[in-house]
Amino acid sequence: MYDMPVEVRDVTLADLLDRVFDQGVVLAGDITISVADVDLISLRLAVLLASVERVAELGMQAATSGPNHELTSQ
């Protein structure tokens, strides 16, 4: 990101987390993060890949049954 005023940085971190982590996911974690008192982001963070076993299991379904099974939407 360029040309970002200094005071905007914390909001930018919030923007980054908003974009990179999927808030619509329902999984194990429910994390609330305070970013420099500017904002509160509630990230329903899923331990996205619940377990290695599950990753393998879902992946095999995807590979063998054709239709996609997504790790993050389960």
Add this chain to the structure above:
Amino acid sequence: MIAVGERERMRTVSPSPVRARPGEWGWYLYGITRPSRDDLTELNASDALNAGLPLDEHEPVRLLDCGDLAAVVRRISLAEFSDEALERRLRDLDALAELAGHHNAVIAAVHQRQTILPAKFGHVYPNSAALRAAIRSRHDASLAQLEQLDGCDEWAVHVYADPDAIRARLAAERPTVGDARSSPGSTSPGRAYLLQRKLATQLDAMSEQALSDLARGSFDRLADLSVLAEVSPAGRSRREPGTPREVLRATFLVSRAAIDPFLAAIGDIEQQNGVRCTTSGPWPPYSFAALPSEGA
């Protein structure tokens, strides 16, 4: 649809043989793009791409071809994505920011070269067959999306207004309200109190309406200058009296050719309404790309 097994070719800077036993390694997906002659050598030379993600540093970011689409991937050790390993990282803001920063750095680097549908953090596939199956399942939609996103960046805009200042301005603009508050006049104290309460309630409603109009007006104006636009849920911040409130949080897909008028409009919104806007961008189009996992 693409025939299974078609073009199993893989591009890498330094091709590394698959040396791990099944189950030990997975493919971490950054996003989907079109096949390219770019071998990502330059991209892999950047230190930024090797920090943050738990990974074997020797594993480069690769383009895994899948017909007329290509996955931006990196081979990772599945052990690094175990419950404990992830939870530990996700519960610490610094570690979280580092992970997010890494994920974004790779996607942003590709985004500067060619159009990409960014993946959210955490898409891991146990093998290339599973990954290709996922990509094939949304082949047509992904191609259409790439076309729509060509030449565009995502921008985040937050608009902050001070509700107290707006309320004060409305009160000043409405003499009847102001009069009633300051000089109840000849009415009895009881009636004056009730009248004051009623007017205060009206003023509250008018203030909320003004904030809502402000948000709507700002969004519409910026949306007109965008390819796509989306309102995000505003921050649930605790607001101290006298401090600005986030009245709008929105995301816009803006053509690079139209970025100047877009940013100018943000300045105008600030000036004309006496509000503060914060803007971040250009982002890869996270909010406008639906990957295999995300819907449809």
